[in-house]
Amino acid sequence: MRIYLDHNATTPVREEVVEVMTAVLRENPGNPSSTHAEGAAALAAVTNAREQVASCLGTEPKRVFFTSGATESNNTLLCGLLAANASRRHVVTTTIEHPSVQEPCTWLEARGFRVTRVPVDEDGRVDPSRLAEAIEDATALISVIWANNETGVIQPIEEIAACAEQRGVPFHVDATQAIGKWPVDLSRIPVAYLSCSAHKFNGPKGVGALVVAGDGGIEPLLLGGGQERQRRGGTENVSGIAGLGSACALAEQELGERRRRYAELRDRLWRGIETSIAGLRRNGSSEHVLPNTLNVEFAGSAGEVLLQALDLEGVAVSAGAACHSGSISASHVLTAMGRTPEEARSCLRFSVGHGVDAAQIDRVIELLEKLVPLAREAVEA
Ligand SMILES: Cc1ncc(COP(=O)(O)O)c(C=O)c1O
Numbered sequence: 426m427r428i429y430l431d432h433n434a435t436t437p438v439r440e441e442v443v444e445v446m447t448a449v450l451r452e453n454p455g456n457p458s459s460t461h462a463e464g465a466a467a468l469a470a471v472t473n474a475r476e477q478v479a480s481c482l483g484t485e486p487k488r489v490f491f492t493s494g495a496t497e498s499n500n501t502l503l504c505g506l507l508a509a510n511a512s513r514r515h516v517v518t519t520t521i522e523h524p525s526v527q528e529p530c531t532w533l534e535a536r537g538f539r540v541t542r543v544p545v546d547e548d549g550r551v552d553p554s555r556l557a558e559a560i561e562d563a564t565a566l567i568s569v570i571w572a573n574n575e576t577g578v579i580q581p582i583e584e585i586a587a588c589a590e591q592r593g594v595p596f597h598v599d600a601t602q603a604i605g606k607w608p609v610d611l612s613r614i615p616v617a618y619l620s621c622s623a624h625k626f627n628g629p630k631g632v633g634a635l636v637v638a639g640d641g642g643i644e645p646l647l648l649g650g651g652q653e654r655q656r657r658g659g660t661e662n663v664s665g666i667a668g669l670g671s672a673c674a675l676a677e678q679e680l681g682e683r684r685r686r687y688a689e690l691r692d693r694l695w696r697g698i699e700t701s702i703a704g705l706r707r708n709g710s711s712e713h714v715l716p717n718t719l720n721v722e723f724a725g726s727a728g729e730v731l732l733q734a735l736d737l738e739g740v741a742v743s744a745g746a747a748c749h750s751g752s753i754s755a756s757h758v759l760t761a762m763g764r765t766p767e768e769a770r771s772c773l774r775f776s777v778g779h780g781v782d783a784a785q786i787d788r789v790i791e792l793l794e795k796l797v798p799l800a801r802e803a804v805e806a
Pocket residue numbers: 433434493494495496497523525570572573574599601602622624631748
């Protein structure tokens with residue numbers, strides 16, 4: 426049986442979620458916009474999911490808008506700024522954002538916006554005071570990733586949110602990696618916008634949400650039938666939305682237990698390889714980090730070679746962000762933390778999740794003990 430340690434790329438869909446989705450697909454043929462009984466049943470499934478998402482995130486159902494995932498949520502928000510902001514044309518973000526934030530920022534720059542990308546320290550954290558210094562009168566938005574997909578490093582979101590609120594600037598948080606692994610409670614943290622994707626926490630792919638805390642001030646990206654209260658045209662992905670709701674309900678119920686279990690597995694892996702393999706360095710803060718993520722530099726080896734060797738032995742890991750797998754360019758996140766391109770290319774990301782157990786971790790430790798020296802020899806040759 427294969428060992429899947431790539432849960433930050435995507436997660437297996439939980440059986441409970443499959444059941445909910447299957448029931449909707451089998452028994453619920455309606456369009457939520459239709460006024461007959463079938464339509465009402467589909468609308469009820471969407472409404473129920475909206476309540477589950479809102480409850481998991483500590484917000485109100487009316488703040489939740491369904492999208493096709495975090496990429497669409499991030500694009501909707503950032504590209505929507507262009508139409509909605511005639512005077513404030515400046516964005517503050519960081520150097521370690523996901524491409525679905527980075528690329529819309531570049532798109533905005535090409536259309537007259539200015540973007541300040543605040544650097545992170547060598548642990549991968551941004552200093553809130555540096556973000557505060559970057560705020561101008563013209564700042565329309567601050568956008569920060571809550572937990573980084575490559576390193577798992579958690580940003581000081583509460584401090585940034587407090588500062589943004591004090592300065593009167595809307596704050597967007599890309600919480601895609603945080604949900605289901607870290608407490609996300611918008612009733613305590615004043616964020617204006619939040620993005621997420623169901624498949625990162627045991628829901629289906631191709632569905633997510635944008636949470637809009639205030640009245641919005643953003644234009645829709647998709648125009649059409651006025652669905653999602655005019656914010657996102659297109660017939661709702663009813664089964665996917667039901668799956669997202671169900672995954673949120675599980676995440677809410679299980680958060681404490683997941684954090685404990687994932688951290689145990691992640692720490693077991695780190696202790697095992699740290700004591701038996703020389704020349705390792707852990708990337709990113711070991712204090713402010715998701716419980717499930719371990720990013721390690723195997724000095725003198727190539728991450729891609731190790732990834733392939735592990736894959737042949739039945740183990741799935743990542744050598745960079747899976748969202749751009751196929752490319753072996755050095756990770757922008759690791760280089761932003763001060764790693765050289767060569768160091769960044771010798772890193773692997775291990776991310777645990779549902780279905781991983783201690784015996785699997787021990788097997789991976791054993792394999793790495795065997796494969797790392799071979800990968801190092803391959804680089805020397
Ligand atoms: C932090 C972060 N933001 C956004 C995304 C994009 O999510 P999706 O591909 O589901 O749209 C990802 C996916 O890896 C991510 O990790």
